Amino acid sequence: MNGNGEMDVTRAPSLANRRRLALRRFAQKMDRPVFFALGLVSLVTLGVIFVFVVREAIPVFRYVSPSSLLGPAWHPTSEPPLFGALPMIVATGLVTLGALVLAIPLGFASAGFVAEIAPPALRDLAKSLLELLAAIPSVVYGFFGLTVVAPLVQRTFNLPTGQNGLSASLILALMALPTVASLAEDALTAVPKVHREASLALGASRWQTTWRVVFPSAFSGLFGAAVLGMGRAVGETMAVLMVAGNSPALTWSFLRPVRTLTAGIALEMAEAPSGSAHYHALFMLGAILLLIALATNGLAEWFRGRVARQGE
Amino acid sequence: MKKLHIWSSLLLGLALLGVAFPAAGSDEVTYKGSTTVLPIAGLLSEALAPNVVFSVQGGGSGTGIAAIIDGTTDIAGSSRYMKLEEFEKAVANGVMPYVWEVAIDTLAIVVHPSNPIEQITYEDLRRIYFGEVTNWSVLGGPDMPIVVVSRDTSSGTYGTFKEVVLENQEVTDGALFQSSNGAMATTVASTPGAIGYVGLGYLQPSLRTLLLAKTAEGPFVGASVETALSLEYPLSRPLFMITNGYPQGAVARVIRFALSDEGQRLVLEAGYAPIRALSE
Numbered sequence: 001m002n003g004n005g006e007m008d009v010t011r012a013p014s015l016a017n018r019r020r021l022a023l024r025r026f027a028q029k030m031d032r033p034v035f036f037a038l039g040l041v042s043l044v045t046l047g048v049i050f051v052f053v054v055r056e057a058i059p060v061f062r063y064v065s066p067s068s069l070l071g072p073a074w075h076p077t078s079e080p081p082l083f084g085a086l087p088m089i090v091a092t093g094l095v096t097l098g099a100l101v102l103a104i105p106l107g108f109a110s111a112g113f114v115a116e117i118a119p120p121a122l123r124d125l126a127k128s129l130l131e132l133l134a135a136i137p138s139v140v141y142g143f144f145g146l147t148v149v150a151p152l153v154q155r156t157f158n159l160p161t162g163q164n165g166l167s168a169s170l171i172l173a174l175m176a177l178p179t180v181a182s183l184a185e186d187a188l189t190a191v192p193k194v195h196r197e198a199s200l201a202l203g204a205s206r207w208q209t210t211w212r213v214v215f216p217s218a219f220s221g222l223f224g225a226a227v228l229g230m231g232r233a234v235g236e237t238m239a240v241l242m243v244a245g246n247s248p249a250l251t252w253s254f255l256r257p258v259r260t261l262t263a264g265i266a267l268e269m270a271e272a273p274s275g276s277a278h279y280h281a282l283f284m285l286g287a288i289l290l291l292i293a294l295a296t297n298g299l300a301e302w303f304r305g306r307v308a309r310q311g312e
Numbered sequence: 313m314k315k316l317h318i319w320s321s322l323l324l325g326l327a328l329l330g331v332a333f334p335a336a337g338s339d340e341v342t343y344k345g346s347t348t349v350l351p352i353a354g355l356l357s358e359a360l361a362p363n364v365v366f367s368v369q370g371g372g373s374g375t376g377i378a379a380i381i382d383g384t385t386d387i388a389g390s391s392r393y394m395k396l397e398e399f400e401k402a403v404a405n406g407v408m409p410y411v412w413e414v415a416i417d418t419l420a421i422v423v424h425p426s427n428p429i430e431q432i433t434y435e436d437l438r439r440i441y442f443g444e445v446t447n448w449s450v451l452g453g454p455d456m457p458i459v460v461v462s463r464d465t466s467s468g469t470y471g472t473f474k475e476v477v478l479e480n481q482e483v484t485d486g487a488l489f490q491s492s493n494g495a496m497a498t499t500v501a502s503t504p505g506a507i508g509y510v511g512l513g514y515l516q517p518s519l520r521t522l523l524l525a526k527t528a529e530g531p532f533v534g535a536s537v538e539t540a541l542s543l544e545y546p547l548s549r550p551l552f553m554i555t556n557g558y559p560q561g562a563v564a565r566v567i568r569f570a571l572s573d574e575g576q577r578l579v580l581e582a583g584y585a586p587i588r589a590l591s592e
Contacts, residue, residue, distance in 0.1 A: 073485070074485075075482060076465075077465070077482070078482060146495065146498055146499070147498060147502070150502070151502045151503075154502075154503065160456075160457040160458075160459045160503070160505045161459045161488060161499075161503050161505075161506070162502075162503075163488055163499065241491055242491075242495060245488040245489070246464070246488060246489035246490075246491075247485055247486055247487055247488060247489065248485050248489075249485035249486050257486075257488050259489070266491070267464040267465065267489060267491060268464070268465055272374075
């Protein structure tokens with residue numbers, strides 16, 4: 001040690017210092033295995049969940065054929081039971097689509113405002129408000145939807161009930177908005193300043209710069225924001241359970257009550273005796289949800305890769 | 313400075329331990345299950361504190377019974393009888409369920425207060441809940457579509473309604489399904505064409521309660537504690553607490569208290585009918 005360490009310039013290292021140095025060196029050596037192990041934990045957890053859901057879902061084929069899972073009727077307790085998940089798949093797609101149609105333009109626009117236009121004071125206020133919106137528990141959104149949004153939708157469209165796909169979409173849009181907006185804002189802020197300066201120097205207006213230069217450069221991040229917003233909408237359970245009406249009938253209309261996959265599982269899990277056909281059928285709904293999540297994420301990655309290659 | 317950090321974090325750790333393991337000496341009993349029995353369990357819990365820590369949790373009758381079978385709760389609340397499979401499963405698990413009737417619940421048929429309909433029969437209810445009648449005008453009401461509201465299929469309230477009124481047939485796919493008595497009450501109170509059913513404890517001025525009869529000949533009876541006790545009201549059902557084996561120790565204290573006159577007054581306070589006439 002003596003003579004070659006920086007520590008020795010002034011005085012010989014005390015015992016404590018030497019210990020600390022040894023510890024630091026140990027930590028430096030261990031960082032890779034530690035991070036590897038931690039990374040592995042999340043991977044293994046994901047794998048275990050996936051295997052468990054699929055293992056509990058497969059036995060449903062002892063009772064019904066695979067193709068009947070896409071049937072139009074869900075009558076889990078009739079004899080023989082019908083496990084047609086199509087109404088719930090359609091409902092999940094419907095309310096997610098509705099939520100994204102509202103949340104993406106709004107989210108991108110508010111991100112554009114916060115990142116490009118707003119003065120600093122307003123920017124901080126807007127950002128913290130968005131974060132506050134993300135911190136509200138979903139059951140509170142559900143309560144708001146049940147007591148405010150649904151009656152409003154009912155009166156506006158003169159419907160028998162306001163608990164329908166539209167109300168669910170509105171609430172989900174509100175819930176996905178902070179995710180989309182704050183991630184989109186990050187993506188826009190990450191665009192190098194020189195791009196903007198170059199564009200402005202070429203005589204482009206601020207609007208043209210934002211719309212033609214900043215947004216396209218941030219495309220990949222914006223796309224990620226949209227996909228995560230979609231994940232939020234697909235997986236949300238409590239709020240949808242409270243405002244969507246939960247009718248298991250097949251419908252393509254936003255103005256009819258719908259039951260999503262998540263709400264279906266939440267509504268019926270408690271009554272399904274474990275090990276029964278109904279129980280396995282509910283796990284099959286869970287597996288379908290997982291598949292939808294994997295498919296959208298995969299599709300998003302593929303699409304993003306394609307766009308990135310085209311950009312080069 | 314370093315030392316201070318260590319001591320303060322130690323203290324904090326001890327404090328957290330204290331939260332996780334409350335002081336010994338008070339007995340702990342857990343309740344899980346029917347949201348209909350929950351208000352009763354809540355009042356019992358308040359009255360028993362601090363001698364017995366009776367912690368209560370909802371989840372529905374099916375969840376409660378599953379918990380008693382798995383041994384994850386001391387007392388299960390249920391608004392329906394145990395099914396044969398559940399009983400067999402419990403026995404196979406080494407659990408011997410003892411079922412205690414603690415109250416009588418009465419399902420009230422409710423509509424929006426603006427609905428002029430006064431009374432209804434089981435037959436009408438079946439036609440509505442099977443989706444055969446879809447407009448109030450058929451039943452002598454205004455020309456307005458009927459919004460059928462049902463509880464979720466895992467609730468004991470749904471089970472009773474299905475068994476007693478619907479003769480075990482399925483509710484129409486077009487119905488709205490609500491996951492709690494409270495959501496049911498809110499939905500019916502805010503939907504002019506709605507019809508639904510709630511436990512007596514959830515009746516409120518923003519709901520109109522219909523007189524009910526088994527057949528058109530009557531008699532049509534309103535839902536109340538009195539008509540439930542006198543067995544005049546047709547749509548009543550017993551509410552249960554289920555224990556593993558004959559209750560011992562703190563669990564026995566909870567059950568005994570629930571069945572005492574004092575406990576039965578709390579049942580009345582929660583909006584249900586007691587299991588016997590109480591002395592004044």
